[in-house]
Amino acid sequence: MKVVEADERKAGQEASIGCSRIRFMDMTQSTHIVSGDFDLTMDELRVVARYVVQHAEAVLSVFEQAVPDDPRPRAAIDAAWAFINGARRTRLQRVTSLDAHRAARSAPAEAARLAARCAGDAASAAYLHPIAKASQVGHILRAAASAARIGEVEAGGDPAIGNALLERSRQRASPVLIDVLRRYPPTASGSNRVAQLMSTLDHSLRRTVDRPPGRAALSRADARGRDGES
Numbered sequence: 001m002k003v004v005e006a007d008e009r010k011a012g013q014e015a016s017i018g019c020s021r022i023r024f025m026d027m028t029q030s031t032h033i034v035s036g037d038f039d040l041t042m043d044e045l046r047v048v049a050r051y052v053v054q055h056a057e058a059v060l061s062v063f064e065q066a067v068p069d070d071p072r073p074r075a076a077i078d079a080a081w082a083f084i085n086g087a088r089r090t091r092l093q094r095v096t097s098l099d100a101h102r103a104a105r106s107a108p109a110e111a112a113r114l115a116a117r118c119a120g121d122a123a124s125a126a127y128l129h130p131i132a133k134a135s136q137v138g139h140i141l142r143a144a145a146s147a148a149r150i151g152e153v154e155a156g157g158d159p160a161i162g163n164a165l166l167e168r169s170r171q172r173a174s175p176v177l178i179d180v181l182r183r184y185p186p187t188a189s190g191s192n193r194v195a196q197l198m199s200t201l202d203h204s205l206r207r208t209v210d211r212p213p214g215r216a217a218l219s220r221a222d223a224r225g226r227d228g229e230s
Contacts, residue, residue: 034129034130035130036129036130036131037130037131037132037183038130038132038183039130040128040130040180042089044176044179044180045083045089045125045126045128046083046084047174047176047177047180048125048128048139048140048177048180049080049083049084049122049125049126050084051140051144051172051173051174051177052080052118052121052122052125052139052140052143052144053077053080053081053084053122053125053143054172055118055122055143055144055146055147055169056073056076056077056080056115056118056119056121056122056143056147057077057122058147059111059114059115059118059146059147059150060073060074060077060115060118060119061115062111062112062114062115062150062154063103063107063112063115063116063119065112066107066108066109066111066112067103067106067107067108067112070103072096072099072100072102072103072116072119073100073103073104073115073116073118073119073120074119075096075099075100076096076097076099076100076119076120076122076123077119077122077123078096079092079093079096079097079123080093080119080122080123080125080126083126089126089127093123093124093126093127094123094124094127096120096123097120097121097122097123097124098120099120100116100117100119100120100123101116101117101120103116103119103120104116104117104120110149110153111149111150111153111154114146114147114149114150114194115146115150117142117143117146118142118143118146118147121138121139121142121143121146122143124139125139125140128140128180130183132183132184132185133184133185134184134185134186134187134188135187136184137181137184137185137186137187137198137202138187138198140177140180140181140184141181141187141198141201141202141205142194142198144166144169144198144201145166145194145195145197145198145201146194147165147169148161148162148163148165148166148169148197148201149162149193149194149197151164151165152193162193162197163200166197166200166201166204169201170201170204170205170208173205173208177205178205178206178208181202181205181206182206186199186202186203186206187199187202
């Protein structure tokens with residue numbers, strides 16, 4: 001739990017430092033651009049948020065079975081969907097994300113903690129920063145890695161389960177999501193299992209294309225909000 005709290009404090013500090021490099025172009029909401037070391041559009045952020053929330057929803061029941069009376073992770077997922085479905089990103093995503101991460105800190109077991117954190121990541125994906133730091137990759141891929149770790153835990157620690165779930169996550173990633181990912185430096189493999197799984201997925205996704213990072217056109221699937229769903 002101390003490692004998770006330290007990671008969250010570090011992420012908050014980096015976000016505060018990096019925000020000074022971010023500017024917002026005043027355009028219509030559908031084409032609104034967040035600009036820093038590179039640009040991110042609202043449409044791209046919705047693709048990222050959809051990818052994250054799909055993984056968060058898949059494991060939400062793990063938290064709710066462990067802590068049935070805590071609605072905070074579900075509220076974060078609902079806030080993520082509000083943004084994905086076209087609402088402006090607002091304080092709602094920020095507040096529910098923080099609440100879900102607080103729920104994670106008080107959860108009784110690793111799998112439940114990770115499930116709540118996935119929900120918090122889903123809500124905060126709306127505020128992915130266009131800062132060229134590897135730490136930002138966690139906002140895109142940590143939920144997928146956490147979901148894979150939950151699968152491992154529920155299978156008695158079997159790493160084959162985690163690897164199989166990562167492959168599903170790799171297949172689910174759309175060209176737009178990969179294009180956004182490749183604007184950030186690769187993440188290094190950390191000491192804990194979630195960090196290792198995230199690094200594996202990160203490197204796997206980057207190998208799926210051989211062109212320089214730029215802006216991929218939204219596919220019809222992305223435009224319909226499916227983001228590579230099978």
